[in-house]
Amino acid sequence: MEHRYASRQSVHELVELWNGNTKYGNFETDNLCSGGIFIKNCQDKIGNSKCLTVKFKNNPNLSYDASRFALVVHKNTMGIGLMWTHLKE
Numbered sequence: 001m002e003h004r005y006a007s008r009q010s011v012h013e014l015v016e017l018w019n020g021n022t023k024y025g026n027f028e029t030d031n032l033c034s035g036g037i038f039i040k041n042c043q044d045k046i047g048n049s050k051c052l053t054v055k056f057k058n059n060p061n062l063s064y065d066a067s068r069f070a071l072v073v074h075k076n077t078m079g080i081g082l083m084w085t086h087l088k089e
Contacts, residue, residue, distance in 0.1 A: 008033045014057040017042060019049045026057065030079060036070065040079040046072070052082065 008031040017024040017039065027042040037054060046052065055067040070082035 008038070015039060016055040016057065017046060018053040018055060019046070019051065024049075024052075027079075034084075036073070036081060036083040038079055038081050043075045043077070043080050046080065051085075054082065 011029050011032050013029045014026055015029055015037075016026055024042065024045045027039050027045075030038045030040045032038070039054070050072050052070050052072065053067055054070050056065070058065065069085050071085050072080055073083045074081040
């Protein structure tokens with residue numbers, strides 16, 4: 001059963017995943033919505049981390065760098081689902 005508050009949009013952007021000062025790597029998003037994001041092919045890289053920082057890579061369409069804090073809500077063989085949060089862990 002889906003518990004999302006907003007519909008997902010297919011978005012393919014490069015992001016960096018961080019836990020504190022540890023960078024897990026660069027990955028591609030699959031979709032996102034106002035409540036969270038799904039990131040592909042990173043499920044084996046993040047270990048058991050629960051809180052991550054998602055940094056959107058330099059995008060020529062943006063005049064600023066963007067990053068958001070997120071909680072891991074699920075993992076599967078295709079990637080991880082994250083829920084946006086304002087908390088810094």
